[in-house]
Amino acid sequence: MITNNILNHRELYRLPWNLSDNAISWLEPTSACNLACDGCYRENVKDSHKPLEEIRREVELFDKLRNADGISIAGGDPLLHPEIVEIVRMIHEMGIKPIVNTNGSTLTMDLLYELKKAGVYGFTFHVDSKQGRPKWKNKNEIELNELRLQYAEMVAQVGNISCAFNSTVYEDTLQDVPELVDWAAKHINIVQVMVFILYRQAVPKLSFDWYAGATKVDMNALVYSDTSARKVDLKSPEVVAEIRKRFSAFTPCAYLNGTERPDHFKWLLTGRVGTKERIYGYVGPKFIEIMQTMHHIGTGKYLAYEKPSLTRKGRSMMLLSPLDKGIRSVAKKYFSSILTNPLRLFKGLHYQSVMIIQPVDFLENGSQSMCDGCPDMTVWNGELVWSCRLEELKHFGCWVRTVPMDGVCNLNAKVNKG
Numbered sequence: 001m002i003t004n005n006i007l008n009h010r011e012l013y014r015l016p017w018n019l020s021d022n023a024i025s026w027l028e029p030t031s032a033c034n035l036a037c038d039g040c041y042r043e044n045v046k047d048s049h050k051p052l053e054e055i056r057r058e059v060e061l062f063d064k065l066r067n068a069d070g071i072s073i074a075g076g077d078p079l080l081h082p083e084i085v086e087i088v089r090m091i092h093e094m095g096i097k098p099i100v101n102t103n104g105s106t107l108t109m110d111l112l113y114e115l116k117k118a119g120v121y122g123f124t125f126h127v128d129s130k131q132g133r134p135k136w137k138n139k140n141e142i143e144l145n146e147l148r149l150q151y152a153e154m155v156a157q158v159g160n161i162s163c164a165f166n167s168t169v170y171e172d173t174l175q176d177v178p179e180l181v182d183w184a185a186k187h188i189n190i191v192q193v194m195v196f197i198l199y200r201q202a203v204p205k206l207s208f209d210w211y212a213g214a215t216k217v218d219m220n221a222l223v224y225s226d227t228s229a230r231k232v233d234l235k236s237p238e239v240v241a242e243i244r245k246r247f248s249a250f251t252p253c254a255y256l257n258g259t260e261r262p263d264h265f266k267w268l269l270t271g272r273v274g275t276k277e278r279i280y281g282y283v284g285p286k287f288i289e290i291m292q293t294m295h296h297i298g299t300g301k302y303l304a305y306e307k308p309s310l311t312r313k314g315r316s317m318m319l320l321s322p323l324d325k326g327i328r329s330v331a332k333k334y335f336s337s338i339l340t341n342p343l344r345l346f347k348g349l350h351y352q353s354v355m356i357i358q359p360v361d362f363l364e365n366g367s368q369s370m371c372d373g374c375p376d377m378t379v380w381n382g383e384l385v386w387s388c389r390l391e392e393l394k395h396f397g398c399w400v401r402t403v404p405m406d407g408v409c410n411l412n413a414k415v416n417k418g
């Protein structure tokens with residue numbers, strides 16, 4: 001079994017994001033969606049668009065409680081909200097970067113230009129093979145690269161908007177991850193971020209009773225439960241191991257730990273530098289530490305999304321070579337490649353992030369390990385809450401606790417011993 005031992009969290013940079021000072025926050029203007037993705041955390045509710053004034057109050061609450069560089073405008077699919085342009089404008093005018101998280105199916109060039117005018121900073125497109133997309137049924141992850149490219153080219157055509165993709169990873173699609181990593185490398189000039197989110201659901205094989213307060217509840221009431229036997233404990237190091245089968249040098253540099261496990265990689269970041277033809281290497285922990293710190297000193301905020309006008313400055317990033325081993329190695333490879341072919345000097349050198357997200361882990365002792373410094377906190381009844389578990393609050397009014405069926409609460413018990 002592949003476990004954490006291929007990565008040591010003490011050798012990586014712990015991202016500085018926390019509850020009150022974070023790179024992003026998570027806004028949901030609607031719970032309505034035109035797709036039904038496997039593994040979605042949100043119940044699809046027709047006509048659930050929030051009025052603009054309610055959305056403004058939520059953004060103001062974020063601003064009061066949390067220093068955030070950007071807001072992910074998610075849902076549901078936010079492009080279904082009739083006032084999406086106004087939502088983007090409002091967030092932009094408050095000095096926060098609006099990032100639209102969408103399945104992309106209703107995006108047109110006209111809407112894209114309107115959103116650009118309103119101040120959109122970036123898009124994150126959710127594209128994977130278990131979304132039931134009408135024109136893409138039975139297409140595998142690799143065939144869906146054609147659709148990813150369509151969205152990336154649309155965004156690139158408008159110009160200087162960050163473009164990210166996220167894809168849920170299931171037991172049976174894990175083997176496709178390296179191909180997606182390769183696809184992103186080949187489009188490093190127009191794709192800034194690639195995100196892999198590991199599939200999680202409440203399934204019968206989790207041997208817990210579920211309690212809301214003192215009441216035992218039926219988790220099947222929630223959208224994130226499944227009655228079939230599915231793997232729900234894939235870990236970030238397993239994805240890294242899969243990627244390394246093809247890209248042996250693939251090296252993460254930063255992470256967020258679990259609330260219950262310091263050595264778990266809940267958000268695992270890899271930064272690479274290259275051209276469409278070649279990846280020169282991977283930045284190291286110091287590089288990310290300097291970028292986060294400099295951005296915080298310069299703007300007062302931590303950083304998650306950057307525009308292509310910055311990510312294409314791969315050559316300037318090499319100024320950090322004396323301080324970071326990773327970027328030093330990139331510089332060495334890059335300049336020796338220039339010596340063999342000076343024309344390479346005229347090609348853009350780009351930075352790209354690959355993020356692996358490992359959501360809730362159920363530990364044997366009944367604890368649920370969340371992302372420590374969760375970037376995707378949303379607003380619920382005036383408070384910041386985990387967006388991935390919001391349905392528990394909506395249905396039961398509180399978080400659902402997991403109680404081991406065997407009644408043993410062994411504090412030393414660990415999830416899958418991994």
Ligand code: SF4
Pocket residue numbers: 266358359360370371374375376377386387388389
């Ligand atoms: S705790 Fe949940 S909402 Fe927060 S980042 Fe992790 S998976 Fe996302």
